[in-house]
Amino acid sequence: MRIHIATDHAGLEFSTQLQHHLAEAGHEVVDHGPVEYDALDDYPAFCIRAAQATIADQRAGVEALGVVFGGSGNGEQIAANKVEGIRAALVWSIATAELAREHNDANVIAIGARQHTFDEVAGFIDRFIATPFSNEVRHVRRIGQIADFELSGSLLPDPRA
Numbered sequence: 001m002r003i004h005i006a007t008d009h010a011g012l013e014f015s016t017q018l019q020h021h022l023a024e025a026g027h028e029v030v031d032h033g034p035v036e037y038d039a040l041d042d043y044p045a046f047c048i049r050a051a052q053a054t055i056a057d058q059r060a061g062v063e064a065l066g067v068v069f070g071g072s073g074n075g076e077q078i079a080a081n082k083v084e085g086i087r088a089a090l091v092w093s094i095a096t097a098e099l100a101r102e103h104n105d106a107n108v109i110a111i112g113a114r115q116h117t118f119d120e121v122a123g124f125i126d127r128f129i130a131t132p133f134s135n136e137v138r139h140v141r142r143i144g145q146i147a148d149f150e151l152s153g154s155l156l157p158d159p160r161a
Contacts, residue, residue, distance in 0.1 A: 077110035
């Protein structure tokens with residue numbers, strides 16, 4: 001599988017370690033992050049490029065997922081979610097990694113590099129990659145509603161109206 005990675009300075013060491021970990025597991029890793037440490041760098045462009053590449057690959061039929069991380073993972077998740085078709089999930093446990101894939105068909109995982117050890121992060125990402133989408137009707141329906149809003153602004157009728 002192709003894995004697109006992006007980080008800022010807070011996750012640069014994790015990124016290097018993670019790229020080796022994923023390559024050893026047989027994945028093709030594409031790095032969209034910084035090439036050197038800069039405490040003042042800005043993560044949005046790195047994360048958006050990783051998200052754009054992830055969705056472009058998926059739309060072209062290439063099996064791909066994305067990984068974005070920084071200090072908390074929050075800003076990185078927000079940036080990735082600005083890309084049409086991306087469902088980036090903030091993950092902080094094995095359970096949230098599984099649910100992001102099973103229920104939300106997340107195609108990008110966001111993690112706080114300052115919140116976890118490398119072994120924890122590698123475990124979250126490995127589980128995220130290994131977990132398939134459930135294809136349950138309710139989850140497919142909900143993801144479709146999110147996509148409809150993203151494309152046209154349409155929502156289901158307000159039950160209070």
